[in-house]
Amino acid sequence: MGDDAQTPADLLQGTLELLILRTLATGEKHGYEIAEWIHVASAEALSVEEGALYPALHRLELRGLLAAQWDTSANNRRAKYYRLTPSGRKRLKETRESWRRTSIAINRVLEANG
Amino acid sequence: MAEWLSSLRLRVRALLHRRQREQDLQDEVAFHLAMREEQISTSGAADARSGARRRFGSIAKIQDDVRDTWALAPRISSLFQDVRYAARMIRRGPGFALLVVLILGLGVGINAVMFSLVNAVVVRPLPFASPDRLVRVWHVPPAAQFPGATRFSVSPANYLDWRTQNGVFEQMSIYAPGRATLTGPGLEPDSVVEGIVSADFFDVLGARPLHGRYFETGEDEPGTDGVVVVSEELWQTRFGGDPGLVGRSIVVDSRPRTVIGIAPALMAFPARARLWTPLAMNAEMRATRGIHDFLVIARMKTGVPIARAQAEMDTISKRLAVQYPVDNTGWGALVVPLQDDIVGDTRTALLVLLGAVGFVMLIASANLANLLLAKTLGRSKEIAVRAALGASRRRVVQQILCETMLLGLLSGVFGLLLARGSMTAIVAYVTGTIPRSTEIDLDARVLLFTLGVSLTAGLIAGLAPAWRLTRPNIQSTLNQGLTRTATGSHDRRLRHALVVSEVALALVLLVGAGLLIRTVGTLRAVDPGFDRHNVLTAVLTLPQAKYPKQADRTRFADLVTQRVGGLPGVEAVSTIDSLPMTGGSTQPVSIEGEPVKPMSEQPEVAVRRIMPGYLRASGTRLIRGRDFTKADTADALPVVLISESMAKQFWPNQNPLGKRLTLTFRPGVVREVVGVVGDVKITGLDVLEPVAALYAPLAQNPGGPLSLVVRTTVPPKSVTPSMAALLHELDPDLPLLNVRTMDEVVGASIAQQQFAMELLGAFAALALLLAAIGIYSVLSWTVRQRVREIGIRRALGAPTRDLLRMVVVEGLKPTVWGVVLGVASALALGRLLSALIFGVTPHDITTLSSVAMIITLVGVSATLLPAYRATRVDPVIALRDEP
Numbered sequence: 001m002g003d004d005a006q007t008p009a010d011l012l013q014g015t016l017e018l019l020i021l022r023t024l025a026t027g028e029k030h031g032y033e034i035a036e037w038i039h040v041a042s043a044e045a046l047s048v049e050e051g052a053l054y055p056a057l058h059r060l061e062l063r064g065l066l067a068a069q070w071d072t073s074a075n076n077r078r079a080k081y082y083r084l085t086p087s088g089r090k091r092l093k094e095t096r097e098s099w100r101r102t103s104i105a106i107n108r109v110l111e112a113n114g
Numbered sequence: 115m116a117e118w119l120s121s122l123r124l125r126v127r128a129l130l131h132r133r134q135r136e137q138d139l140q141d142e143v144a145f146h147l148a149m150r151e152e153q154i155s156t157s158g159a160a161d162a163r164s165g166a167r168r169r170f171g172s173i174a175k176i177q178d179d180v181r182d183t184w185a186l187a188p189r190i191s192s193l194f195q196d197v198r199y200a201a202r203m204i205r206r207g208p209g210f211a212l213l214v215v216l217i218l219g220l221g222v223g224i225n226a227v228m229f230s231l232v233n234a235v236v237v238r239p240l241p242f243a244s245p246d247r248l249v250r251v252w253h254v255p256p257a258a259q260f261p262g263a264t265r266f267s268v269s270p271a272n273y274l275d276w277r278t279q280n281g282v283f284e285q286m287s288i289y290a291p292g293r294a295t296l297t298g299p300g301l302e303p304d305s306v307v308e309g310i311v312s313a314d315f316f317d318v319l320g321a322r323p324l325h326g327r328y329f330e331t332g333e334d335e336p337g338t339d340g341v342v343v344v345s346e347e348l349w350q351t352r353f354g355g356d357p358g359l360v361g362r363s364i365v366v367d368s369r370p371r372t373v374i375g376i377a378p379a380l381m382a383f384p385a386r387a388r389l390w391t392p393l394a395m396n397a398e399m400r401a402t403r404g405i406h407d408f409l410v411i412a413r414m415k416t417g418v419p420i421a422r423a424q425a426e427m428d429t430i431s432k433r434l435a436v437q438y439p440v441d442n443t444g445w446g447a448l449v450v451p452l453q454d455d456i457v458g459d460t461r462t463a464l465l466v467l468l469g470a471v472g473f474v475m476l477i478a479s480a481n482l483a484n485l486l487l488a489k490t491l492g493r494s495k496e497i498a499v500r501a502a503l504g505a506s507r508r509r510v511v512q513q514i515l516c517e518t519m520l521l522g523l524l525s526g527v528f529g530l531l532l533a534r535g536s537m538t539a540i541v542a543y544v545t546g547t548i549p550r551s552t553e554i555d556l557d558a559r560v561l562l563f564t565l566g567v568s569l570t571a572g573l574i575a576g577l578a579p580a581w582r583l584t585r586p587n588i589q590s591t592l593n594q595g596l597t598r599t600a601t602g603s604h605d606r607r608l609r610h611a612l613v614v615s616e617v618a619l620a621l622v623l624l625v626g627a628g629l630l631i632r633t634v635g636t637l638r639a640v641d642p643g644f645d646r647h648n649v650l651t652a653v654l655t656l657p658q659a660k661y662p663k664q665a666d667r668t669r670f671a672d673l674v675t676q677r678v679g680g681l682p683g684v685e686a687v688s689t690i691d692s693l694p695m696t697g698g699s700t701q702p703v704s705i706e707g708e709p710v711k712p713m714s715e716q717p718e719v720a721v722r723r724i725m726p727g728y729l730r731a732s733g734t735r736l737i738r739g740r741d742f743t744k745a746d747t748a749d750a751l752p753v754v755l756i757s758e759s760m761a762k763q764f765w766p767n768q769n770p771l772g773k774r775l776t777l778t779f780r781p782g783v784v785r786e787v788v789g790v791v792g793d794v795k796i797t798g799l800d801v802l803e804p805v806a807a808l809y810a811p812l813a814q815n816p817g818g819p820l821s822l823v824v825r826t827t828v829p830p831k832s833v834t835p836s837m838a839a840l841l842h843e844l845d846p847d848l849p850l851l852n853v854r855t856m857d858e859v860v861g862a863s864i865a866q867q868q869f870a871m872e873l874l875g876a877f878a879a880l881a882l883l884l885a886a887i888g889i890y891s892v893l894s895w896t897v898r899q900r901v902r903e904i905g906i907r908r909a910l911g912a913p914t915r916d917l918l919r920m921v922v923v924e925g926l927k928p929t930v931w932g933v934v935l936g937v938a939s940a941l942a943l944g945r946l947l948s949a950l951i952f953g954v955t956p957h958d959i960t961t962l963s964s965v966a967m968i969i970t971l972v973g974v975s976a977t978l979l980p981a982y983r984a985t986r987v988d989p990v991i992a993l994r995d996e997p
Binding site for chain 2: 059
């Protein structure tokens with residue numbers, strides 16, 4: 001449908017996926033850990049919406065960028081752990097590159113004089 | 115691509131392990147909540163649990179989103195939502211839904227019934243093995259003697275030559291339909307249609323018996339032919355399903371025959387046959403080339419196209435014409451697919467009727483669209499709000515269509531129930547009028563068709579409201595708070611367009627019905643050449659075995675007519691071999707004093723054998739000369755009566771009385787013309803050219819079938835019981851068959867047109883009613899829309915008459931446009947009907963103008979109630995009503 005305009009939510013979704021991939025590059029984690037990691041790593045500037053986190057995780061799993069498995073958590077509870085698959089790693093690299101280029105470009109525009 | 119595939123694999127796996135997946139999702143969320151709760155409580159805040167929940171948001175919503183991610187096709191789940199929503203809407207307004215299901219369901223039911231007829235007769239292949247290879251082979255008679263005839267029965271000798279000389283047919287069989295009388299100890303005599311068939315008849319069809327076997331080679335020779343195959347129905351009704359019937363002997367036409375097999379119910383070939391006996395041909399019959407009495411079917415070899423079979427038969431016919439010039443000059447052959455041959459003209463009638471019910475369905479859908487339009491407009495605001503909240507146009511349309519298609523589906527179920535309930539009555543109604551009626555049922559194809567019709571109807575009905583509601587004036591709807599005037603001219607035009615199409619469709623149907631009514635009227639008004647009123651007819655079948663000598667048969671016929679003549683209420687009684695319009699013999703004639711021509715070039719006339727008194731009993735006019743009398747016996751001078759047209763054809767401008775002629779099939783008997791009688795519609799009411807006919811006394815030409823013709827002074831059917839009792843007294847083994855009034859005989863000859871007229875008439879009436887409802891509902895709506903305007907006009911002192919005129923004119927606009935469009939379509943479509951109509955042209959001005967008038971009148975009356983309402987508008991209320 002041509003009239004389904006790109007909404008802000010779509011932009012956010014792409015960003016959230018990049019953040020998830022980046023987070024998991026440091027090793028496998030469960031959903032709660034991912035949310036906390038992003039929160040801490042952003043110096044508490046970003047707080048992940050749980051409502052968006054889980055659908056995003058499942059979407060990435062479905063696309064084969066993440067693999068998941070159930071394991072026991074540090075405090076002895078059963079938890080679902082996500083990790084990057086090779087294609088997830090590849091995607092992270094690509095997206096990271098394009099993000100960097102885009103943000104430099106946007107910064108240039110914002111800083112440009114007259 | 116690979117990603118897409120592995121993702122599909124994962125989705126399918128998710129679907130298969132749905133419960134596990136669901137559990138995992140619950141666990142995952144629970145784990146998250148527990149972790150968050152722990153974190154909050156260590157930070158010292160109170161009520162950690164609800165804090166965690168609050169932070170998480172709606173658990174159900176998130177789980178739904180995750181489920182959507184995993185769904186096989188993500189859109190389906192939103193579709194399910196919409197279906198649930200639609201079901202809720204329907205439950206909320208059950209009255210409306212009920213109305214829709216009634217209107218639409220009736221339409222769907224009619225469609226289902228009509229399609230089941232088309233399916234059984236036209237679409238479905240014949241119930242035989244490889245039916246596409248089955249053909250009928252006809253003779254094509256010389257055009258000079260049989261103008262217009264292209265299909266003629268076949269003579270035995272020609273059939274035998276076709277059979278041995280062709281290289282295109284696997285097998286070929288000769289047969290004739292007939293009537294057989296069943297008798298037996300303790301059983302009422304009964305007469306049934308039989309097939310008299312060569313031994314390989316069932317092999318050609320590739321049919322399998324239900325029990326026992328079919329005929330074997332050699333069982334169609336005189337002497338070894340004492341066998342019979344009975345139908346499943348006869349086995350059940352007459353023999354009580356006796357499992358030991360195969361092998362037993364039964365009496366057929368006073369001759370014992372051994373039952374060798376039982377044919378399944380589908381084996382109704384020839385039409386309505388209940389038993390089959392072998393056609394035992396003796397040497398004389400095998401040599402008969404000039405008498406054409408039989409039908410031929412054949413199975414083409416695999417891979418042989420019909421054109422090649424035709425070419426081969428052309429070659430053989432030419433060869434036979436050279437070899438046997440006397441009998442075969444000018445006689446060709448025609449190969450027709452058996453199904454086309456059986457279905458014949460019925461195909462056109464059925465397809466026209468199917469088109470007609472399609473029209474009715476379209477009108478019903480348009481009506482429903484109108485209803486829905488009014489209803490959904492009431493929901494405009496709700497939808498505008500949804501759209502403003504981000505529901506895409508696709509989603510809004512999907513939701514509306516979901517609702518209408520669900521209604522369509524419900525109507526489909528209701529329609530199918532209607533069709534199922536009326537099936538028995540329908541089959542009874544069409545039996546005898548259309549072929550293959552025993553095969554009518556609701557099979558998978560009918561179900562599929564009905565499903566398609568219901569969904570399409572729902573779709574069509576939903577398109578208008580869906581289109582209307584997604585017009586880009588959502589903004590204004592919200593701003594204006596849906597004032598009544600805001601619904602504007604768009605809607606009016608849309609609704610008018612719907613009414614225009616309804617009126618146009620109804621008009622086309624009415625024109626079709628009108629043309630058929632005129633056809634049947636014209637046919638009924640045709641003078642058959644005899645007096646059809648107050649005449650009772652019945653068939654007498656005298657079994658060869660019991661009445662072996664011709665003299666016995668003639669004596670019995672004499673006795674019957676004499677005794678029936680004495681019954682109270684009987685004015686005159688006689689017999690004829692074949693009643694008018696029920697077929698009969700056509701024979702070559704040669705005239706004394708003219709040079710002898712080969713038989714194939716001799717003129718042919720219809721030949722009928724009658725007893726004295728036939729002219730009086732049937733009401734046929736004697737123009738000159740004398741009628742037959744008791745004195746015209748076998749020993750007296752052979753005499754004939756001829757029809758007026760025959761007199762003109764054979765002896766133009768001469769007195770035919772006293773002229774002499776010979777019937778070629780009875781050589782050596784010179785007959786004298788003693789009278790001229792009026793022309794009779796012997797072959798059918800729709801045959802314009804008079805048919806040359808010759809009548810000969812039964813006493814001088816014994817044999818053949820016998821039909822009683824009884825003129826009564828009382829209602830004819832009231833004589834039936836005393837006649838049946840009398841016959842039983844004379845011979846308890848003789849059934850009184852096929853008792854019909856002459857009116858019924860004549861009526862049966864136009865049954866096809868009558869059938870088409872009745873159905874099309876009913877459909878057209880329904881269409882008219884639906885269109886009237888459409889006009890009415892649109893106009894009521896318009897009046898309601900303009901209540902404020904009308905109120906102002908009244909307040910300003912507009913006279914009632916002006917208001918009335920305003921509303922009526924408004925209502926008539928779409929009607930008039932519909933009439934114009936409909937007349938144009940009727941003119942364009944008239945050609946389709948030309949095969950069914952008689953005595954009127956498809957562009958008949960009387961029909962067109964009277965139908966246009968009827969529709970306009972109906973249109974006007976549909977506007978009256980809304981117009982009256984407009985005049986009752988109270989200006990004060992109308993003005994206060996709106997902001």
